[in-house]
Amino acid sequence: MSGVRVRFAPSPTGELHIGGARTALFNYLFARSAGGDLVLRIDDTYLERSRSDYIEKLITSLRWLGLEWDEGPYYQSNRLAEYTREAERLLADNKAYRCYCSAEVLADGRSEARQENRAYLYPGTCRNLNEDQEEAFRKAGINPVIRLLTPDQGVTMVQDQIRAEVSFENAYLDDFIIIKSNGLPTYNFASIVDDLQMGITDVIRAEEHLSNTPRQQLCANALGYDLPRFAHVPMILAPDRSKLSKRHGATSVEEFYAEGFLPEALVNYMALLGWSPGAGGEEEIFTLDEMVKRFDLNKVTKTAAIYDVTKLGWMNGHYMREYDLDKLTEIAVPFFEQKDLVKSPLTENDFNYLKQIIATVRERVKTLAELADASAYFYHDRFEYDEKGISKHFSKDNTADYLLRVAEELQKLEPYDKESIEALYKSISENLGVSTGRLIHPTRLALTGRTAGPGLFEIMTLLGRERTVERLKKAAQYILNN
């Protein structure tokens, strides 16, 4: 075994969106390609905003995407004692200290710094308090925070797997808080303590954490642990290049599911956002297993990517067309149900019928939701005739007569199948001295209400003789009445 251990550590303050999902995916690909383990950890120390239903949704989303983890979920809220213990150790070693400064004083300092156009750095007011002073603060009922004692000089170097060496001047890093006055750890502390204690070898996360990394390294050093390797993957941006957020372009995995995207397509698309197999490789369609084989952190881009729904749509359509028909039908059922087209459980006959519909309709749609929409007329005739279609195909002379003629002949047709119907249309049009299109177009409009769709004779076969004839007569009637 490689000994590689990575983690995906979301905070349950919202639904998993494409950015987080891609981070999970890269961790998964890295772990699998190295023969290592993936740990799922829930960073839920932000009590006010963490919600348990988000945790469930998150797990559902990860499973749906097919990203199985090996350990966890672990919860930071169950590990509070560890953070306290590690912080006490630092206190005992004089590598951290209690700070009694009030929020107001800190806020004043910050606004002052802002006015002077410089970054605020905690001035170290409480660095060297003596016992008496601390005792006095305690008596006054002030709950202290714990701050890490950080070096004032020198450089903290982050070795990033994707960005090489990134150095930060310690002078710009202040004594930041590791334990809040309510006793809970801050993110930077809890995160690195967990990574260290859990033996994480590679921390793969979004670039927004790069600036926090030196702080975490300082914690690790003070605590006396070896550093994990770091890799900061580029962000995914909204179409206007701004940060993706819940209310700004960030579609959640659940929404993708609800819109009828296939997990294989979404995973494939996400992988290509910031990664490509490179080296002349021009294929873009990969199964998860193929991605595992080819994944390489060195091939991850440095540039933030804007995600483009159009390409995802194309890819989803591609997957739908290639998908095993039985499987596709199974996962499509809820979408048909939602539109009241079928009711589960389906009988074998119903399932097979649905299968035939999907086989032909999937050629021209991009999502499962569209698939159901585009199939509606196979289940009922409560549709309006397309307006342009009416003026184009219903308004010519004799159309009603033609439709009635076709209906009449169809009733006698034996056998009622694609080939015979096609032959019939040919002979009728010859007989009438008109082009087949003159018959075909109004027929399609009569049967589906639309001007576009699967091959007409296929539709007629699937609809069956009875419904076909009925709809033709209905359309003829409609034309005569208007």
Add this chain to the structure above:
RNA sequence: GGCCCCUUCGUCUAAUCGGUUAGGACACCAGCCUUUCAAGCUGGCAACAGGGGUUCGAAUCCCCUAGGGGUCACCA
């Protein structure tokens, strides 16, 4: 504003250590196929942010500028 990261077609990206007509995919346009719409096939349009260096030669190395993003919380 300080600090950090980034910059190839509209979008996602390729081009191992400097030498390519700068390649592919989506989108778009055209043609083919065809009963329609898709799909498919063929072709087309389209990029090295700008400026300086280094070099025989730079998308590739260095510097500057500009632009974008991130981060500076008792959020994660």
